[in-house]
Amino acid sequence: MKITPTALAGLVIIEPEVHADHRGFFMESYHAAKLAVQWITIDFVQDNHSLSEEIGVLRGLHYQLNPQAQTKLVRVVAGSIYDVAVDIRPSSPTFGQWVGVTLSADNKRQLLVPQGFAHGFCTLEPKTQVLYKVDAYYSPQHDRGIRWNDPAIGIVWPTTSPILSAKDEKHPVLRDAEINV
């Protein structure tokens, strides 16, 4: 398992070891003890799975307020996404900065998004399926969003006209968002 830090503290890319043979491949997609060796210990409690039918489906930018803030371990099992995390930790020296990584069924990369980040992704292929583990249960009362195209954040998405949910069309910009994470 290879762990690569990003420019944002705590946000890391994880690449599992892939064992390929004539049948296909095998990999440990999650291994608590191997992550613990790298000082990453998380008690995941919920697994999520989404399917996006079209290219250009954008889900985000999402987070939950305390005490239901979530760490997310994101991976793709069909298709590919441009996966984005924005640092919204109020006291962080990188507050408001973002990182984007391509995750695909082929590259098998995972993005570990810590609590204190807003998260979103845009599909790069039709019929893309995303799996992610979270360490706090979904809580609609704590669920919040930030506008995907907040100019102050300046994310360079793969499309300027994404397919959005009704909810994601209405989020405030970061400056107006509630962020007691």
Ligand SMILES: Cc1cn([C@H]2C[C@H](O)[C@@H](COP(=O)(O)OP(=O)(O)O[C@H]3O[C@@H](C)C(=O)[C@@H](O)[C@H]3O)O2)c(=O)[nH]c1=O
């Ligand atoms: C996130 C979530 C949603 N739901 C329900 C609520 C709603 O009826 C339906 C669809 O929810 P949403 O529109 O919020 O789904 P979606 O836009 O896919 O939300 C997800 O986006 C990505 C980027 C994340 O980071 C996730 O944490 C999550 O916020 O599923 C659950 O039952 N449990 C959950 O954990």
